[in-house]
Amino acid sequence: MGKPHRKSIIKLAIERFDGLMAIGDSRYEAKKAARKEAEQHGEHIWAFTTGRIHSHKTRITYQEHTLRFVNWARQTEGIKMLEDLDALAGELASRYLQQEITAQKSPYTLQVERSALRMFFGDRALASDVSLPKRAIADIKRSRGPAARDRHFQPANWQALLDFQCSVGLRRDELARIKVEDVCYDMGKLAAHVRNGKGGKARYAPVLPGREQYVLSVVEGRKPDEVIFARLPDTDLHSYRREYAQALYHHYAPDWPPLPPATVRLKPIDYNRSAAMQVSYALGHARLDVVLRDYLR
Numbered sequence: 236m237g238k239p240h241r242k243s244i245i246k247l248a249i250e251r252f253d254g255l256m257a258i259g260d261s262r263y264e265a266k267k268a269a270r271k272e273a274e275q276h277g278e279h280i281w282a283f284t285t286g287r288i289h290s291h292k293t294r295i296t297y298q299e300h301t302l303r304f305v306n307w308a309r310q311t312e313g314i315k316m317l318e319d320l321d322a323l324a325g326e327l328a329s330r331y332l333q334q335e336i337t338a339q340k341s342p343y344t345l346q347v348e349r350s351a352l353r354m355f356f357g358d359r360a361l362a363s364d365v366s367l368p369k370r371a372i373a374d375i376k377r378s379r380g381p382a383a384r385d386r387h388f389q390p391a392n393w394q395a396l397l398d399f400q401c402s403v404g405l406r407r408d409e410l411a412r413i414k415v416e417d418v419c420y421d422m423g424k425l426a427a428h429v430r431n432g433k434g435g436k437a438r439y440a441p442v443l444p445g446r447e448q449y450v451l452s453v454v455e456g457r458k459p460d461e462v463i464f465a466r467l468p469d470t471d472l473h474s475y476r477r478e479y480a481q482a483l484y485h486h487y488a489p490d491w492p493p494l495p496p497a498t499v500r501l502k503p504i505d506y507n508r509s510a511a512m513q514v515s516y517a518l519g520h521a522r523l524d525v526v527l528r529d530y531l532r
Contacts, residue, residue, distance in 0.1 A: 247317040248305050249445070251355065252298050257287035258455075286357060291452035297351035298448070304331055304352060321356065328352050328362040342368045393468050395453050400472055402446040403427040404479030404518060407472050416459035418450055425450060432519040440517050443482055476518070480530035484514045497532045506531070 242250075288294050308314045308327050320327070328349075335345055345367045353361045390397060400410060409429050417428040421439035425447045429438050442450050453463055485491075487510035494506055506527065515526040 244305060244309060244315055244317050244320065245302060248302060248355070249298070251317075252288070252294060252301075255286075255288045255354065256294060257285065257289050258291070284354075284359065286354070288354065291448050291455050295448045295452055296347060297354055300348045300351040301355045304328070304348070307331060324352075324356045324358065325361060328356070329365050332362050332365045332367070336365070336368070395449075396464055396467070397475060398446070398449040399453055399463070400475040401479055401482075402443050402449050403440045404443075404476040404483070405429065405440060406433065406476070406519070407467065409519075410464060410472065411462075411467055413463050414459070415454045415457045415461050415463055418454045418463075429519065436519060438516065438519050440519075441483070443479060444486055477530050480514050480518055480526065483517060484510050484531055487513050494527070494532045497528065501527060501532070 288297065304327075305320065308320055308323075308331075312323070312327065314320050314323070331352075332345065332349060335348060340348075349362055349365075349367065353359055396410075403426075405413065405427060409432055412431070413427060413429070417430065419426060419428055421428070421441070425442040426439040427442065427450070429440055432438055457463075484507075485493075488507035491507045491510070495501065508523070511523055511526055511531065514531070515521070515523055518526060518530065520526055
């Protein structure tokens with residue numbers, strides 16, 4: 236018998252975040268109850284946390300910072316097991332934050348990083364020995380009014396939309412029409428329901444595994460019949476659809492190498508036909524050659 240499959244430290248970290256989610260539970264009500272109980276004992280609560288994550292947007296932010304820390308620990312310390320990382324969490328978190336201070340990261344970023352690590356490791360006192368710089372309004376450099384650069388496409392101004400598009404790979408007109416209620420589950424997997432795609436065909440575009448939070452964050456707390464994106468940027472969004480297609484193909488065929496460039500003749504042994512067909516369905520195409528030629532190469 237072969238050795239049992241062991242989950243990577245990244246996979247285990249993501250699963251821990253899954254366990255921290257408390258969508259639907261009111262943080263406000265929990266805080267109010269905690270304050271009421273404290274007042275009965277003549278105490279007052281200044282800082283409060285449920286130890287859980289109540290927002291998809293918070294999950295995205297905390298997970299990104301934490302996975303960056305996990306990769307740092309893996310590369311610098313050779314840590315491959317989550318339990319080993321847990322055992323050294325205090326020491327490594329302090330070193331990591333001190334390194335970020337030396338790199339002159341903004342006070343805001345540093346505080347978010349520390350909050351993310353404290354949530355992940357379940358330790359509100361983590362890295363207390365590191366003194367973070369204070370945030371000040373005078374240090375904020377961003378524009379507070381219309382800027383000339385905003386007249387042109389700036390990806391940073393459309394990050395939520397681009398993250399969504401990289402997760403579902405819709406056509407531009409599909410992206411313009413999709414509503415909150417169209418983000419749903421198909422066969423137990425999160426998907427975008429395209430009700431009227433090319434040729435009038437409906438389909439479920441699966442959300443790229445690992446990117447569910449980017450999709451859920453833009454529909455959280457909104458009315459079911461509301462169009463998700465009221466307007467789209469005046470730029471080509473097709474490259475993001477192609478990026479989605481390639482990532483989805485490698486998810487379905489993880490052990491297959493990248494396809495050869497379009498200048499090389501493609502042979503049947505060069506690609507996983509089943510995976511390519513699944514990508515074809517996800518994109519709303521019925522022709523394998525279109526997907527192989529225009530998306531996967």
